Amino acid sequence: MRARFAGVGHYVPERIVRNQDLESIMDTTDEWIVERTGIHERRFVREGEGTSEQGLHAARAALKAAGLTPQDIDFIIFATLSPDYMFPGCGALLQEKLGCGTIGALDVRTQCTGFVYGLAVADSMIRAGMYRRILLVGAETQSMGLNLSTEGRDMSVIFGDGAGAAVLVAGDDDGPGVLDTVLHSEGSHAKELWMEVPTCLVPTTRTIELVNEGRHFPQMNGREVFKHATRRFVEAVDEVLARIGKTRDDIDLLVPHQANKRISDAVGERLGLPPARLVQNVQRYGNTTAASIPIALSEAIEQGRAKPGQLLILVAFGSGFTWGASAVRW
Ligand code: ACO
Numbered sequence: 001m002r003a004r005f006a007g008v009g010h011y012v013p014e015r016i017v018r019n020q021d022l023e024s025i026m027d028t029t030d031e032w033i034v035e036r037t038g039i040h041e042r043r044f045v046r047e048g049e050g051t052s053e054q055g056l057h058a059a060r061a062a063l064k065a066a067g068l069t070p071q072d073i074d075f076i077i078f079a080t081l082s083p084d085y086m087f088p089g090c091g092a093l094l095q096e097k098l099g100c101g102t103i104g105a106l107d108v109r110t111q112c113t114g115f116v117y118g119l120a121v122a123d124s125m126i127r128a129g130m131y132r133r134i135l136l137v138g139a140e141t142q143s144m145g146l147n148l149s150t151e152g153r154d155m156s157v158i159f160g161d162g163a164g165a166a167v168l169v170a171g172d173d174d175g176p177g178v179l180d181t182v183l184h185s186e187g188s189h190a191k192e193l194w195m196e197v198p199t200c201l202v203p204t205t206r207t208i209e210l211v212n213e214g215r216h217f218p219q220m221n222g223r224e225v226f227k228h229a230t231r232r233f234v235e236a237v238d239e240v241l242a243r244i245g246k247t248r249d250d251i252d253l254l255v256p257h258q259a260n261k262r263i264s265d266a267v268g269e270r271l272g273l274p275p276a277r278l279v280q281n282v283q284r285y286g287n288t289t290a291a292s293i294p295i296a297l298s299e300a301i302e303q304g305r306a307k308p309g310q311l312l313i314l315v316a317f318g319s320g321f322t323w324g325a326s327a328v329r330w
Contacts, residue, residue: 003123003134003178004171005328006068009061010164010298011054012285013043017143022157027150033157038261042160042286044143050084051163052093055139058163058294059098062135066167070100073167074131077106077122079114079138079290081319082145086198094137110185111193112257112318114138114290115164119314119326120181122168132170138290139163145195147217155220158260160286164294176308176329182239183324189228192221193319229259229317233267236315236325244327248272250311252330255300257316258282258292267315279305289318306330 018041019030033039045054055078063069076098078091091105110117115138122134142159146152171177197216198207210216233256241247248271256264261282268278279296288295293314300306308330315325 001127001129001170002173003119003126003168004176005166005330006169007062007064007066007167008165008294008298008301009058009063009065010162010295011057011061012162012295013045013049013054015044015046016041017044019157025148026153026156028153028157036262037158038283039158039286040283043162045141045161049141051080051082051139051141052084052090052097054141054161054163055080055090055094055137055165056097058139058165059094059135059137061298062165062167066169068133068167070098073100073103073133073135075104075106075125075134076100077108077118077134077136079108079110079118079136080140081109081111081114081289082141083107090139108290110318110322111320112259112287112289112292113316113320113322113324115293116181116314116316116324116326117183117322119168119178120183120324123178123181126168126170134168135165136168137163137165138292138294140289140291142289145218147214151214152217154222155218158287160288162285162288162291162295164291164298166294166297179327179329180240180243181324181326182236182243184232184236185320185322187320189224189321191219192224192321194219226263228321229263230266230270232317232321232323233263233315234270236317236323237271237313240313240325240327246311246327251277251313252310253277253279253300253306253312255279255293255297255312255314257318258285258296259287259317
């Protein structure tokens with residue numbers, strides 16, 4: 001047995017924030033953002049909407065696509081770096097919102113690589129015979145945590161909100177499904193892309209001091225991230241291809257984490273993939289971290305770009321650093 005995608009769905013908030021809207025609240029330009037990132041617009045939630053709520057909409061869409069109900073699900077995996085609360089995790093909140101009994105719910109915290117890690121966990125559980133139907137969600141509410149002033153402009157123009165979900169079911173070994181996954185991390189680069197506060201390294205009574213110093217905003221060394229991302233994306237794709245005995249020419253569709261169009265373009269170029277075999281929607285949603293792969297996959301399916309029998313590669317890199325890739329027979 002292995003995990004097969006039975007249904008994929010996504011949700012993005014209604015509110016569209018264009019680069020021109022950001023021009024009015026910080027010192028930036030549409031031209032700078034488009035040239036450096038390829039992003040034209042992103043979605044921001046309304047206050048109070050949050051990550052589990054977005055995940056709920058995406059989960060319902062995925063369940064509908066799979067022709068299943070919440071009661072059919074055996075287990076929930078929820079990937080996010082922007083949970084509603086420090087604890088409990090969004091998985092348990094989604095279990096309650098969906099009303100799917102007292103099934104287990106696991107939160108995955110590997111940032112932009114969360115969906116790929118979650119997929120590996122789901123596939124392993126299904127292969128082990130532990131569960132037959134798993135709901136995997138990637139959802140993010142970035143907008144509430146960004147520094148939307150000129151000081152935070154290098155980060156805040158890149159990120160957006162949204163959610164994607166997949167229903168994974170037990171499939172036959174010789175049918176469609178997850179063929180293999182590779183996962184990596186390198187914590188020596190933790191501070192190249194991180195959010196320091198809230199932290200449990202100091203008593204919570206001192207958190208306010210750190211917040212006053214602006215240390216609760218995400219920080220990124222953009223150039224280091226760019227350098228490592230372009231290298232690790234390609235390595236992960238090659239590694240998973242080697243494990244399944246395939247080559248770059250065999251890739252029908254690459255669904256990369258939508259970090260930034262320049263990163264995806266560079267990866268596509270290094271892999272020798274024409275645009276038709278590379279999914280890109282960062283232009284419309286910005287970087288939605290753990291949600292970006294399932295949103296991109298969901299749109300690719302809607303557009304008829306993922307066809308039965310094709311080889312899809314899902315690949316991600318992000319904070320940690322973490323990176324990984326899954327090979328999927330569609
Ligand atoms: N608008 C206008 N100017 C800006 C902005 C902005 N939003 N942000 C930074 N600048 C300015 C800087 O202040 C700097 O000005 P200075 O020359 O007067 O000092 C100038 O633009 C150049 O800044 P750099 O940081 O050197 O710009 P760079 O060309 O490296 O581009 C960027 C920055 C886009 C972040 C780039 O490094 C990059 O693409 N990095 C990859 C990071 C990424 O995509 N992360 C996504 C999240 S991680 C992930 O998902 C894998």
